[in-house]
Amino acid sequence: MALYVQKFGGTSVGSVDRIKAVAERVQRFRSEGHQVVVVVSAMSGETNRLIELAGQINDDPTPREMDMLVSTGEQVTISLLAMALHRLGVAATSYTGAQVGIQTDSAHTRARIQKIETDDIRADLDDGQVVVVAGFQGVDEEGNITTLGRGGSDTTGVALAAALGADECQIYTDVDGVYTTDPRVCSAARRLETITVEEMLEMASLGSKVLQIRAVEFAGKYNVPLRVLSSFEEGPGTLIVAEEEESANMEEPLISGIAFNTNEAKLTVLNTPDVPGVALKILGPISDAGIEVDMIVQNVAPTGDYTDFTFTVAKSDFRQTQRILEQQVLPSLGSGEVRGDDRIAKVSLVGVGMRSHAGVATRMFGVLGQEGINIRMVSTSEIKISVVIDEKFLELAVRSLHTAFGLDQQNIRQEG
Amino acid sequence: MALYVQKFGGTSVGSVDRIKAVAERVQRFRSEGHQVVVVVSAMSGETNRLIELAGQINDDPTPREMDMLVSTGEQVTISLLAMALHRLGVAATSYTGAQVGIQTDSAHTRARIQKIETDDIRADLDDGQVVVVAGFQGVDEEGNITTLGRGGSDTTGVALAAALGADECQIYTDVDGVYTTDPRVCSAARRLETITVEEMLEMASLGSKVLQIRAVEFAGKYNVPLRVLSSFEEGPGTLIVAEEEESANMEEPLISGIAFNTNEAKLTVLNTPDVPGVALKILGPISDAGIEVDMIVQNVAPTGDYTDFTFTVAKSDFRQTQRILEQQVLPSLGSGEVRGDDRIAKVSLVGVGMRSHAGVATRMFGVLGQEGINIRMVSTSEIKISVVIDEKFLELAVRSLHTAFGLDQQNIRQEG
Numbered sequence: 085m086a087l088y089v090q091k092f093g094g095t096s097v098g099s100v101d102r103i104k105a106v107a108e109r110v111q112r113f114r115s116e117g118h119q120v121v122v123v124v125s126a127m128s129g130e131t132n133r134l135i136e137l138a139g140q141i142n143d144d145p146t147p148r149e150m151d152m153l154v155s156t157g158e159q160v161t162i163s164l165l166a167m168a169l170h171r172l173g174v175a176a177t178s179y180t181g182a183q184v185g186i187q188t189d190s191a192h193t194r195a196r197i198q199k200i201e202t203d204d205i206r207a208d209l210d211d212g213q214v215v216v217v218a219g220f221q222g223v224d225e226e227g228n229i230t231t232l233g234r235g236g237s238d239t240t241g242v243a244l245a246a247a248l249g250a251d252e253c254q255i256y257t258d259v260d261g262v263y264t265t266d267p268r269v270c271s272a273a274r275r276l277e278t279i280t281v282e283e284m285l286e287m288a289s290l291g292s293k294v295l296q297i298r299a300v301e302f303a304g305k306y307n308v309p310l311r312v313l314s315s316f317e318e319g320p321g322t323l324i325v326a327e328e329e330e331s332a333n334m335e336e337p338l339i340s341g342i343a344f345n346t347n348e349a350k351l352t353v354l355n356t357p358d359v360p361g362v363a364l365k366i367l368g369p370i371s372d373a374g375i376e377v378d379m380i381v382q383n384v385a386p387t388g389d390y391t392d393f394t395f396t397v398a399k400s401d402f403r404q405t406q407r408i409l410e411q412q413v414l415p416s417l418g419s420g421e422v423r424g425d426d427r428i429a430k431v432s433l434v435g436v437g438m439r440s441h442a443g444v445a446t447r448m449f450g451v452l453g454q455e456g457i458n459i460r461m462v463s464t465s466e467i468k469i470s471v472v473i474d475e476k477f478l479e480l481a482v483r484s485l486h487t488a489f490g491l492d493q494q495n496i497r498q499e500g
Numbered sequence: 501m502a503l504y505v506q507k508f509g510g511t512s513v514g515s516v517d518r519i520k521a522v523a524e525r526v527q528r529f530r531s532e533g534h535q536v537v538v539v540v541s542a543m544s545g546e547t548n549r550l551i552e553l554a555g556q557i558n559d560d561p562t563p564r565e566m567d568m569l570v571s572t573g574e575q576v577t578i579s580l581l582a583m584a585l586h587r588l589g590v591a592a593t594s595y596t597g598a599q600v601g602i603q604t605d606s607a608h609t610r611a612r613i614q615k616i617e618t619d620d621i622r623a624d625l626d627d628g629q630v631v632v633v634a635g636f637q638g639v640d641e642e643g644n645i646t647t648l649g650r651g652g653s654d655t656t657g658v659a660l661a662a663a664l665g666a667d668e669c670q671i672y673t674d675v676d677g678v679y680t681t682d683p684r685v686c687s688a689a690r691r692l693e694t695i696t697v698e699e700m701l702e703m704a705s706l707g708s709k710v711l712q713i714r715a716v717e718f719a720g721k722y723n724v725p726l727r728v729l730s731s732f733e734e735g736p737g738t739l740i741v742a743e744e745e746e747s748a749n750m751e752e753p754l755i756s757g758i759a760f761n762t763n764e765a766k767l768t769v770l771n772t773p774d775v776p777g778v779a780l781k782i783l784g785p786i787s788d789a790g791i792e793v794d795m796i797v798q799n800v801a802p803t804g805d806y807t808d809f810t811f812t813v814a815k816s817d818f819r820q821t822q823r824i825l826e827q828q829v830l831p832s833l834g835s836g837e838v839r840g841d842d843r844i845a846k847v848s849l850v851g852v853g854m855r856s857h858a859g860v861a862t863r864m865f866g867v868l869g870q871e872g873i874n875i876r877m878v879s880t881s882e883i884k885i886s887v888v889i890d891e892k893f894l895e896l897a898v899r900s901l902h903t904a905f906g907l908d909q910q911n912i913r914q915e916g
Contacts, residue, residue, distance in 0.1 A: 100556045134576065140516040142583035149586070152594050153579035156572035160550065163569035167558040170565070178568055182598075183643055227599055 091241030094128035096315035107168035126157025147192030158218035181221035188222035195230035238299035246306035256315035261322035272492035339435035349402035349426035507657030510544035512731035523584035542573025563608030574634035597637035604638035611646035654715035662722035672731035677738035688908035765818035765842035
């Protein structure tokens with residue numbers, strides 16, 4: 085007998101039929117003798133419907149009232165799922181975040197879990213009940229309803245699993261696991277059996293939307309075995325493990341996955357004086373405007389007196405950043421020229437294996453060079469190498485790298 | 501400065517624009533310096549939508565999960581109304597029934613309020629806040645969400661007004677007050693300035709749907725001044741008062757209103773033996789089947805050996821009652837014959853004034869006789885006389901009585 089925390093997202097409970105299907109899946113686990121805590125999100129579309137209602141009334145609603153409003157979404161789902169379980173003869177009780185004792189701070193719409201009361205849940209589980217918990221929500225010390233921010237249901241699931249010492253936290257989604265890369269871009273992409281927490285964090289921060297970053301961090305911190313799997317089909321999914329476990333695997337690959345996004349734009353300030361403090365002069369006004377900068381590269385010009393300063397921002401901030409550079413930064417620098425490009429793509433190799441292997445960057449550059457793809461920027465971390473290339477080369481780059489690093493389906497688990 | 505509890509029903513908050521209009525009304529009271537607690541229902545249609553969702557999942561959902569589900573309806577409204585008030589610059593905080601401390605028993609879907617914590621509400625009011633409370637819902641001792649049953653928001657409003665010692669509980673509805681009778685049937689019907697709690701209870705029990713009976717009882721018991729008024733137009737509405745207050749009015753009318761319904765059917769068992777216990781033999785099997793009986797009349801036949809036994813049930817129970825009488829009751833009586841009629845109407849005169857005036861019944865029968873309307877059944881109480889007539893005479897009866905008892909608009913407050 086094991087204790088599972090199973091989290092089902094909005095798509096997985098998006099209709100009456102989907103809720104019934106979730107109930108059947110939970111019933112199977114119960115009939116095998118396992119204890120089950122189910123965490124659910126709002127039915128897909130419901131949260132947006134509520135946000136839209138609010139927007140029609142107040143274009144700047146207080147976070148407390150937003151939480152009061154949107155937390156009804158999960159409350160609807162938990163009651164419907166409990167009813168669906170009862171229909172199958174499965175004993176079940178639903179709880180809101182407040183009822184089950186998910187205590188958070190008071191940072192409405194992005195609250196952090198502080199502690200979870202587990203006595204009542206344990207009593208219910210021991211009583212043979214399936215415990216159905218509203219994800220994404222909690223309660224602060226004053227009894228106000230809080231929410232954990234979008235995707236917070238993953239965090240609820242992992243936090244509950246940690247608090248209960250569950251054997252596994254299963255995150256059911258509309259994909260059947262974590263892939264080496266996006267199968268829509270590279271048909272040779274394959275599902276990973278396992279991935280380390282660190283790799284998963286890099287993949288998530290690079291735009292792979294399978295799991296919320298905070299949930300993965302939480303799982304890593306509290307050593308919760310986390311599994312991503314499909315709520316629509318059977319399959320083992322992908323297990324996200326602490327690194328030590330993964331390293332026990334003799335066939336550990338050099339690279340676990342290739343992440344990419346096309347949501348950034350690149351800006352360069354050419355021929356700025358190469359003096360101390362220039363980076364601050366350039367980036368200060370930009371961060372003052374609330375714009376987040378991702379990659380940063382500074383090249384020293386051959387003469388040594390001038391430098392080129394390049395960075396990326398979200399595509400949606402591109403025009404504003406360009407204006408700030410031209411109207412504020414250039415005058416303050418006294419020289420230079422601004423170039424911008426919003427037709428770029430960022431491609432990243434991710435893998436804990438690269439820690440112990442030199443030359444991953446060299447091989448990456450070689451593969452891209454062979455395909456005639458120019459590299460515009462590079463940034464590296466311990467388990468990641470990211471390059472910026474022209475957007476039009478994105479698919480070509482991903483596919484070539486996927487093959488070159490041995491990730492293609494026919495090469496499963498072959499050392500790259 | 502007065503303290504008002506204002507309750508707005510589902511139609512009054514049925515759309516974004518309606519919610520904004522409610523906020524404006526509340527703002528007017530605030531700007532006059534009054535303290536305001538607002539109680540709201542779910543947006544019209546929302547509760548039915550949720551019940552329908554549940555029905556698609558489980559045709560016999562547990563009451564606890566139903567309460568969990570439908571209580572989200574008011575939670576949506578309170579947050580939206582608070583946002584609308586904020587938009588107008590009015591300080592406001594929303595609370596669910598559980599948060600505001602409306603403690604009930606555990607009779608899910610028809611819970612009764614046991615006590616209300618008012619400390620937090622008072623603190624908010626003193627702090628200049630409008631307190632927005634979800635009607636219809638509470639919390640039991642174990643922290644389960646409960647609901648008070650349909651229309652329970654009225655009860656929440658009155659109970660809060662009682663607990664807070666409010667100066668007035670204002671129930672905003674889609675009518676502008678309590679009328680002498682239904683204006684759709686009798687165009688001369690007029691709005692009453694005041695009506696006594698007792699009369700209101702009789703009107704409500706007779707099918708006048710303006711207020712929930714429990715709310716009126718509550719108001720009577722705790723002496724809460726209760727006012728029914730329109731949320732769509734300005735006007736004083738109708739004040740529901742304790743009888744002593746009303747009696748101070750020198751021009752107290754004999755009859756306050758005429759209630760009626762066409763929802764009942766009449767059944768007669770003819771020629772049953774006139775022996776003790778015959779009523780039980782007839783009504784026992786009917787109440788065993790869960791059918792409620794309203795009026796009951798027993799006539800002794802001229803010979804004295806046989807009697808006719810007549811009673812009314814809801815029209816929806818008519819066929820089943822007829823079957824029970826024919827298949828169970830007649831065999832057990834050993835004689836008799838069943839007659840049924842589902843094309844009847846019940847018309848009732850209501851007024852505390854008739855307590856001190858004899859002859860109201862006589863005058864009523866006279867008026868109906870003059871119009872050629874045959875009376876099928878009569879039942880009386882201290883402040884009510886009800887007759888059953890053929891359904892086709894309903895409008896004629898109501899209009900004639902309305903005129904005869906001085907209720908027509910041109911006769912305002914003329915003694916009948």
